[in-house]
Amino acid sequence: xxxxxxxxxxxxxxxxxxxGRTTKAVKSISFSVGTGEVLAVVGESGSxxxxxxxxxxxxxxxxxxxxxxxxxxxxxxxxxKITEDQLTxxxxxxxxxxxxxxxxxxxxVYTIGYQIAEAVKIHEPTIKDIDAVVYQSLHDVLIDNPHxxxxxxxxxxxxxxxxxxxxxxxLACNPKLLVADEPTTALDVTIQKEIIDLLKRLRQQRKxxxxxxxxxxxxxxxxxxxxxxMRQGEIVESGETTxxxxxxxxxxxxxxxxxxxxxxxxxxxxxxxxxxIKN
Amino acid sequence: xxxxxxxxxxxxxxxxxxxxxxxxxxxxxxxxxxxxISFTVSRGKTVGLVGESGSxxxxxxxxxxxxxxxxxxxxxxxxxxxxxxxxxxxxxxRKKIQMIxxxxxxxxNPRSDVLGILSEPLEIHFPSMTNAERTERCVDLLxxxxxxxxxxxxxxxxxxxxxxxxxxxxxxxxxxPELIICDEPVSALDVSVQAEVVNxxxxxxxxxxxxxxxxxxxxxxxxxxxxxxxxxxxxKIVETGNPTSVLTNPQHPYTxxxxxxVPRF
Ligand SMILES: Nc1ncnc2c1ncn2[C@@H]1O[C@H](COP(=O)(O)OP(=O)(O)OP(=O)(O)O)[C@@H](O)[C@H]1O
Ligand SMILES: Nc1ncnc2c1ncn2[C@@H]1O[C@H](COP(=O)(O)OP(=O)(O)OP(=O)(O)O)[C@@H](O)[C@H]1O
Ligand SMILES: [Mg+2]
Ligand SMILES: [Mg+2]
Numbered sequence: 344x345x346x347x348x349x350x351x352x353x354x355x356x357x358x359x360x361x362x363g364r365t366t367k368a369v370k371s372i373s374f375s376v377g378t379g380e381v382l383a384v385v386g387e388s389g390s391x392x393x394x395x396x397x398x399x400x401x402x403x404x405x406x407x408x409x410x411x412x413x414x415x416x417x418x419x420x421x422x423x424k425i426t427e428d429q430l431t432x433x434x435x436x437x438x439x440x441x442x443x444x445x446x447x448x449x450x451x452v453y454t455i456g457y458q459i460a461e462a463v464k465i466h467e468p469t470i471k472d473i474d475a476v477v478y479q480s481l482h483d484v485l486i487d488n489p490h491x492x493x494x495x496x497x498x499x500x501x502x503x504x505x506x507x508x509x510x511x512x513x514l515a516c517n518p519k520l521l522v523a524d525e526p527t528t529a530l531d532v533t534i535q536k537e538i539i540d541l542l543k544r545l546r547q548q549r550k551x552x553x554x555x556x557x558x559x560x561x562x563x564x565x566x567x568x569x570x571x572x573m574r575q576g577e578i579v580e581s582g583e584t585t586x587x588x589x590x591x592x593x594x595x596x597x598x599x600x601x602x603x604x605x606x607x608x609x610x611x612x613x614x615x616x617x618x619x620i621k622n
Numbered sequence: 623x624x625x626x627x628x629x630x631x632x633x634x635x636x637x638x639x640x641x642x643x644x645x646x647x648x649x650x651x652x653x654x655x656x657x658x659i660s661f662t663v664s665r666g667k668t669v670g671l672v673g674e675s676g677s678x679x680x681x682x683x684x685x686x687x688x689x690x691x692x693x694x695x696x697x698x699x700x701x702x703x704x705x706x707x708x709x710x711x712x713x714x715x716r717k718k719i720q721m722i723x724x725x726x727x728x729x730x731n732p733r734s735d736v737l738g739i740l741s742e743p744l745e746i747h748f749p750s751m752t753n754a755e756r757t758e759r760c761v762d763l764l765x766x767x768x769x770x771x772x773x774x775x776x777x778x779x780x781x782x783x784x785x786x787x788x789x790x791x792x793x794x795x796x797x798x799p800e801l802i803i804c805d806e807p808v809s810a811l812d813v814s815v816q817a818e819v820v821n822x823x824x825x826x827x828x829x830x831x832x833x834x835x836x837x838x839x840x841x842x843x844x845x846x847x848x849x850x851x852x853x854x855x856x857x858k859i860v861e862t863g864n865p866t867s868v869l870t871n872p873q874h875p876y877t878x879x880x881x882x883x884v885p886r887f
Pocket of ligand 1: 359360366368386387388389391392393394395404779780781782783784785810812
């Protein structure tokens with residue numbers, strides 16, 4: 344039985360215009376995410392994965408730089424039609440982001456602890472021992488020395504520690520939908536696995552839905568209920584994860600899966616896509 | 623016994639970041655990011671560097687080009703010790719050694735278009751190039767990382783994550799370096815573009831004899847490109863060897879844990 348859609352996006356198109364150039368980044372795509380569901384988005388670099396996620400809560404430049412068409416139904420309300428004030432109630436609270444770019448969410452002039460505390464306060468304004476919550480959230484993402492790291496600035500953390508700090512911030516908001524854009528690219532596989540396990544637990548406990556953008560098919564296979572494949576602003580294939588991974592219908596999906604490098608398979612060159620499949 | 627030339631030799635390198643946090647009467651413990659590590663990279667070869675998040679991989683890479691503080695130890699480029707050279711004296715090695723940074727967002731100047739970003743190192747290291755030659759070189763660089771020529775006039779914020787990462791790669795290739803420190807160079811790329819970029823790096827290695835220190839978390843990619851692997855944990859190198867033996871028969875508990883966590887499907 345399909346779960347009730349929490350998010351329902353229809354005919355979403357995103358066009359950028361600047362310096363007299365227009366880029367059609369997303370071309371009329373439709374998708375939905377159910378309560379407690381994990382939807383993975385994979386596909387070509389530059390195919391519109393990040394911008395379609397950012398458009399959900401108006402995180403893209405405003406018109407005329409960027410034009411967004413289509414409807415974005417969030418729990419029955421069209422986010423395209425509500426006011427900025429109403430949207431602030433949703434952004435970061437009901438829908439939280441782990442951004443692909445750490446610079447978008449980590450402010451260089453504040454400590455990590457301060458930034459997580461701010462995120463916690465949005466969700467629970469009356470909380471007393473906020474430091475304890477901050478340390479716990481850093482501990483949850485396997486930061487070894489939470490007290491020390493809370494006092495550090497983003498540039499003093501390694502790539503993977505910054506990424507985990509962002510994950511901690513997003514989770515502190517206790518969102519209904521977590522948009523995770525390449526959340527584990529800077530993590531070694533042991534920590535990556537534990538972070539995915541953490542997300543799996545939270546999804547169970549909190550019925551949190553996850554829109555997971557990733558290039559990592561291993562994570563998709565182990566975590567996502569459904570997957571959609573994007574190329575050049577379009578969704579070329581979507582379906583249950585096992586079906587898409589085991590019986591990919593579209594040549595692009597098949598080609599992409601063939602390009603995955605695997606351990607123990609030393610070849611002179613990695614497999615690439617033919618020009619024909621790419622277009 | 624092989625007679626290949628050691629291009630880079632790192633001897634007993636330690637990097638401690640001075641502590642800033644805490645009040646002045648508190649004892650300030652520096653962050654010991656890298657602790658007494660030694661390794662060599664032979665010309666024309668690739669050494670893969672893997673390990674725990676926060677174990678000191680980026681710090682090691684940055685120490686080689688003086689972007690992190692060398693607390694003790696020595697760094698040799700061929701026979702020459704470069705670890706203690708100051709700014710001006712280090713200049714010739716800035717061209718020979720390039721770095722592809724882990725964070726493609728903060729490493730590109732937001733106020734410069736791609737032409738500007740790629741031209742800057744060319745202006746410094748190839749001052750006799752004409753404007754037309756420079757532009758032509760920039761177009762070729764973009765093509766080599768699978769981006770269209772008309773992206774030259776775009777600014778960093780107009781790119782996707784993987785597109786920015788490729789601009790960082792193009793910039794590192796621009797000045798025809800001998801050694802490239804690649805810090806997670808393909809982590810933001812889909813597997814097909816990743817394969818093309820990895821193949822490009824290998825082609826350049828075969829054609830021009832480039833040498834790479836290749837930092838990455840994707841063990842399959844590291845296995846594919848590396849002639850030798852170093853595994854780091856908590857500021858130390860805990861295991862080294864040829865990729866197949868390290869990855870099929872890991873000795874150190876951290877390496878064993880790492881391999882058991884690789885998602886299989
Ligand atoms: N602010 C912007 N102005 C103009 N074009 C943009 C802007 N942001 C993104 N684009 C373009 O829109 C397209 C889609 O970008 P998006 O960031 O969504 O890609 P992506 O699928 O997330 O790719 P990646 O996997 O590389 O992160 C790209 O071609 C990009 O160059
Ligand atoms: N500028 C700095 N000031 C203080 N500490 C720092 C600084 N840069 C890095 N560190 C610390 O040094 C340690 C090693 O960081 P480094 O960035 O080298 O790790 P890494 O192995 O590259 O990790 P990742 O895989 O997560 O990128 C970390 O504990 C980090 O917090
Ligand atoms: Mg993206
Ligand atoms: Mg790093």
